[in-house]
Amino acid sequence: MKTKIYDYDDVLQKNDNSYVKHIRVNDCRDKLDDYHKNGYPLGETSGIKTLDENFRWRYGFLYCFSGYPQSGKSEILNWLMVLRAKLNDDKICMYSPEIDVHEQITNLARAYIGKNVDIAFPNKCTDQEWEDALDFLDEHFIFLENGSEMPSITKLIDAFEVLQKEGFTAFTIDPLNWVYEGTQNDNIYSYLKLSLTSLKQFAKIHQVFMIYVEHPKTPAPVRGKIPKATAFSLAGGTMHFNKCDVMVVMHKLTDEDVEDLVANGQILKKVLDNKENSIKFVQFESVKIKSQRINGTTGKVILQYNLITSRYK
Numbered sequence: 001m002k003t004k005i006y007d008y009d010d011v012l013q014k015n016d017n018s019y020v021k022h023i024r025v026n027d028c029r030d031k032l033d034d035y036h037k038n039g040y041p042l043g044e045t046s047g048i049k050t051l052d053e054n055f056r057w058r059y060g061f062l063y064c065f066s067g068y069p070q071s072g073k074s075e076i077l078n079w080l081m082v083l084r085a086k087l088n089d090d091k092i093c094m095y096s097p098e099i100d101v102h103e104q105i106t107n108l109a110r111a112y113i114g115k116n117v118d119i120a121f122p123n124k125c126t127d128q129e130w131e132d133a134l135d136f137l138d139e140h141f142i143f144l145e146n147g148s149e150m151p152s153i154t155k156l157i158d159a160f161e162v163l164q165k166e167g168f169t170a171f172t173i174d175p176l177n178w179v180y181e182g183t184q185n186d187n188i189y190s191y192l193k194l195s196l197t198s199l200k201q202f203a204k205i206h207q208v209f210m211i212y213v214e215h216p217k218t219p220a221p222v223r224g225k226i227p228k229a230t231a232f233s234l235a236g237g238t239m240h241f242n243k244c245d246v247m248v249v250m251h252k253l254t255d256e257d258v259e260d261l262v263a264n265g266q267i268l269k270k271v272l273d274n275k276e277n278s279i280k281f282v283q284f285e286s287v288k289i290k291s292q293r294i295n296g297t298t299g300k301v302i303l304q305y306n307l308i309t310s311r312y313k
Contacts, residue, residue: 060203067249072305284303
């Protein structure tokens, strides 16, 4: 089924029932009985065990990742997509207009192998490991790149529709502002509302993951320090929080932050003492989760990020 995108004038002018359909209990009674007998399906693990309590994957959901520059939002998304492909055999479409596609593939290969892939750095992977990684990525990933014009949300979803029919199950947009700000629509608020609704509808109709990255607004310093980004810091206001099913905000931790976490017992001192120079700490904060009983609860998790392997744990 094709995901149609209409504005409100279209809806008002149309006088048939193509926008809604009636569903009675007996229409889906077999599925309800199965849920009653065997339990409602729980959200799926991300592959990072420490996140299971606060973050899970669910087909049909719209996911938003945010955080200040260098906070790790694109890197965590890369690793999570590699894990989905490795553990669940998902096929993933990535639209990342801010990064060169060759660099993106190289970053994904490094995360897949768990080793450096560049001759300029030590512990470079073998040629066979490199070829195996490219074969894996070619089987599970496809990348969309802009042509002479930036796509509207309609054009981007048209591209997603084609790939969904080919078996792709996860779609990422990093960042979203390359889509809605690339239109001629002067009302960004209205267009953002339409864009997020359309992405959510696409995910729900086709039962796929729809994931996008959005930058937060840069706040004014408070006593010389930039406040942490929140669920309501995103460019475009509260619309993101209202529309998405799951929202994650990534935080880059300073040395002072890490010392405070050690003092509070949130990071064991032996972990800090044994960390390599390539290990950084970030905070993964799930600030919104729909249906928390089955998909996890909101909360904060401290993760280690390895700059060499592009992996989190």
